[in-house]
Amino acid sequence: AQTVTQSQPEMSVQEAETVTLSCTYDTSESNYYLFWYKQPPSRQMILVIRQEAYKQQNATENRFSVNFQKAAKSFSLKISDSQLGDTAMYFCALSNNNDMRFGAGTRLTVKP
Amino acid sequence: SQTIHQWPATLVQPVGSPLSLECTVEGTSNPNLYWYRQAAGRGLQLLFYSVGIGQISSEVPQNLSASRPQDRQFILSSKKLLLSDSGFYLCAWSVGTGNYGYTFGSGTRLTVV
Numbered sequence: 049a050q051t052v053t054q055s056q057p058e059m060s061v062q063e064a065e066t067v068t069l070s071c072t073y074d075t076s077e078s079n080y081y082l083f084w085y086k087q088p089p090s091r092q093m094i095l096v097i098r099q100e101a102y103k104q105q106n107a108t109e110n111r112f113s114v115n116f117q118k119a120a121k122s123f124s125l126k127i128s129d130s131q132l133g134d135t136a137m138y139f140c141a142l143s144n145n146n147d148m149r150f151g152a153g154t155r156l157t158v159k160p
Numbered sequence: 161s162q163t164i165h166q167w168p169a170t171l172v173q174p175v176g177s178p179l180s181l182e183c184t185v186e187g188t189s190n191p192n193l194y195w196y197r198q199a200a201g202r203g204l205q206l207l208f209y210s211v212g213i214g215q216i217s218s219e220v221p222q223n224l225s226a227s228r229p230q231d232r233q234f235i236l237s238s239k240k241l242l243l244s245d246s247g248f249y250l251c252a253w254s255v256g257t258g259n260y261g262y263t264f265g266s267g268t269r270l271t272v273v
Contacts, residue, residue: 052203081259091248093264100259139203145257146192146211150203 050075052142054151061130062159068115069125069154071140080144082116084125087137087153096138099123130158162187166251166265173272179224179238181268183251186232191253193234194262195226198248210234246272 051074061067073082084096099107099116106114111131115124127134135158140151166183173179185191192211196204206219208226216226223242227235234251248269252262 054203081261083261091267091269093250093252093262095261095263098261143258143261146194146209146217148194148206148258148262152203153201 050077050080050142050144050147050149052140052149052151054140054154056154057152058155058157060157060159061127063130063132065130066126066128067130067156069127069138069140069156071123071125071151073121073123073140073142075121075142075144077144080142082114082123083141083143083148084112084114084123085139085141085150086134087139088133088135093139097125127156132158132160134158162253162263164251164253164263164265166268168268169266170269171271173241173270175243175272176240179236179241179245179270181236181249181251181270183234183236183265184232185253188232188253188255190231192256192258193228194252194254194258195234195236196250196252198250198267200247204250208236241272243272246270 053072080101082099086094086096097109097112111128113126137153139153142149163186194209195207198204209217210228224238250267251265254262
């Protein structure tokens with residue numbers, strides 16, 4: 049079975065600062081995909097970033113980047129230059145063949 | 161472009177009443193479709209997924225069922241709602257097995273009273 053663990057229920061960061069959200073996972077598959085989703089107060093799930101497990105290079109999307117440590121089964125999200133609009137729930141997810149599992153989420157608050 | 165529609169946005173139903181939530185996808189063919197439930201303050205739990213018309217896989221045995229009568233239509237149903245069915249229900253679609261991620265609908269908040 050695939051599992052995803054997010055150990056930080058809540059975090060806060062000052063506007064313009066950098067914050068890192070943690071995620072660990074467990075899977076017996078060798079080929080899988082990792083994602084970070086953002087869920088703002090509107091509840092709409094928005095894909096933030098995607099990482100292919102067979103690629104060693106960490107994915108980057110503008111101010112969002114990941115630190116993917118395959119051996120440690122760790123997949124953290126770094127948000128640089130935090131903005132008020134980044135305030136949301138962030139979910140880490142692991143996907144393999146129609147089976148996408150989500151962590152419990154981290155509630156991030158960006159303070160002005 | 162592809163869009164996903166989910167309705168209703170909110171629903172308040174009495175215990176024991178039936179349920180029907182609908183999800184449709186536009187702009188693509190043969191999508192994989194998913195129903196997730198999100199309990200308050202929790203992550204998403206996969207309920208059902210479908211890879212084609214009439215093909216439903218259930219992840220969690222419970223009071224709910226799903227159907228896919230048309231290629232781009234996915235329906236979540238219940239004959240008799242329980243209080244524990246309350247939650248936020250999300251429909252999603254993907255190309256193939258979802259390795260490029262899922263696209264989610266805007267969700268339905270269901271409150272069973």
